[in-house]
Amino acid sequence: MIEVIAEILRGPVFLAGETLHCRITLINKSTNENDATYNQGTPEKISWASVQLHCQRYVNEQKVNLQQQQNSSAKSNDSLATNVDIVPLDSTALIATKGETGQTVYTSKPCVLFCDLILQPGETRMFSYSETISTHVPPTFRGNYVKYSYKLTIGTQRVNHPTTLIRVPFRVLVVPDLDKYIRQDKVAIASSQPGTTVDNPFVCPNRTEIDSLTTALDALQILTSRTHQHVYNVTNNRGRVCRFTLFKNNLKLGEDILGILDFDHTDVPCVQYTVTLQSEEILNPHYRRKSSQLANATSYTRQSEFCLSTFQTYLSLSIPLSCTPTFSIDLVSLRWKLHFEFVISKTPRGSLLTNNDPSKSTAWSPPNSMDVESMTWDLPIKILPTNPYFANNVAKVSCTTVAII
Incomplete structure (x- = not known):
């Protein structure tokens, strides 16, 4: 028997446009005489091995109407795919999506690793x-309407044995408008080469090729840099409830959302507030089963405080690294927002008793009951990817798959 180990190097998270590196190890394990596959002095022969990347789209057919699905009659013949699939013996071609459900929305060109490989007993190759990875792909996403899943598939076949498909899942994050920054880098590199009339002092003269990861991280730094504060007055029909200051609207995965809530000099007394980080999965109306379908909202981190007679307080919400950043494609879009819930008093704020004599104290007793009402307010924000090295720390998928062929 032959053990195949497929390992994605550096971790299972990548940015679109980045180069994925994988190491495939084959070990001839036929060294035990009790093994039925052991033939003393006879090496193992592998006919071929090929590798390919692909992305599968899975839709909730009860809520999503895709016309091309109606023509998928051969889908019932496929079984649910796992990390290791066995295909018929007479199959000698790599079909990376064999056994996969859903639709294939992206595939890379297949790469042949070898043909007619001979492994001696105990030998490792x-x-x-x-x-x-293409920059024009959707990100990895697990929504209520649609899911996008990426896998690296290795197809291999021993002589006189069925073809085996070995899959290694990985995650893809997409930086918006990355192509624009890559073109800018190419122009900068070209202008720094000898013989050109314009020299850019900010470009390393020894740099001759585009590093997509570096370019993407530079683009993220530009997009999420703090330019100025954003101040919002939250009001209702009775006046101002709160003034909210957000330090920046574009944030990265893993960052903290920082803000200030100011209740001083307001017209409506606020008793309690709750801020929730929420995502909204919005299906394109053209693909909806029912016109009344609403956006699918998912809540993440939350902060809640009582703020009666509070002049100022601070907001700090963390963005989980496992979330999917903001994106928009033809079928579905994902948007992010801060959902505010205010519990406000219907009666005017009573004035507190004051005492000018510092030697005496003044006690204020709150009322036993208050007539209150609630109001909500949504503030859209944009969440962008982060450095994939950071996202690797919380990745829930294994970047190694082991199979016996």
């Missing part, structure tokens, strides 16, 4: 594979 390693192969390297690299592929640049």
Whole structure:
């Protein structure tokens, strides 16, 4: 028997446009005489091995109407895919999506690792594979309407054995308008080469190629840099309830949302507030089963405080690294917002008793009951990807798959 180990290097999270590197190790385990596959002095022969990346889209057919699904009659013949699939013996071609449900929305060009490989008993052979992920792909996403899942598939076949498909899942984050920044880098590199009339002092003269990861991280730094504070007056028909200051609207995964809530000099007394970080999965109206379908909201971190007679307080909400950043494609879009819930008093704020004599104290007793009402307010924000090295720390998928063929 032959053990195949497929390992994605550096971790399972990548930015679109980045190059994925994988190491494939094959070990001839036929060294035990009790093994039925052991033939003393006979090496193992593998006919071929090939690698390919692909992205599968899974839709909730009860809520999503895709016309092309109606023509998918062959889908019932496929079984649910796992990390290791066995296909018929007479199949000698790599079909990376064999056994997968859903629709394939992205595939890379297949790469042949080897043909007619012979492994002696106990021998180990390693192969390297690299592929640049396209920038025009959807991100990894698990929503209520649609899901996008990425996998690296290795197809291999021993002589006189069925073809085996080995899959390694990974996660893709998409930086918006990354192509624009890559073009700018190409122009900067070209202008720094010898013989050109314009030299850019900010470009390293030894740099001759585009590093997509560096370009993407630079783009994220530009998009999420703090330019100025955003101040919002939250009001209702009776006047101002709160003044909210947000330090920046564009944030990265793993960052903290920082803000200030100011209840001083307001017209409506606020008793309690709650701020929730929420995402909204919005299905394109063209693909909805019912016109009344609403956006699917998901709540994440939350902060709640009582604020009666509070002049000022601070907001700090963390953005989980496992979330999907803001994106928009033809089928679905994902948007983020801060959902505010205010519990406000219907009666005017009573004036507190004051005493000018510092040697005496003044006690204020709150009322036993208050006539209150609630109001909500949504503030849209934009969440962008982060450095994939950080996202690797919370990745729930394994970047290694082991199979016996």
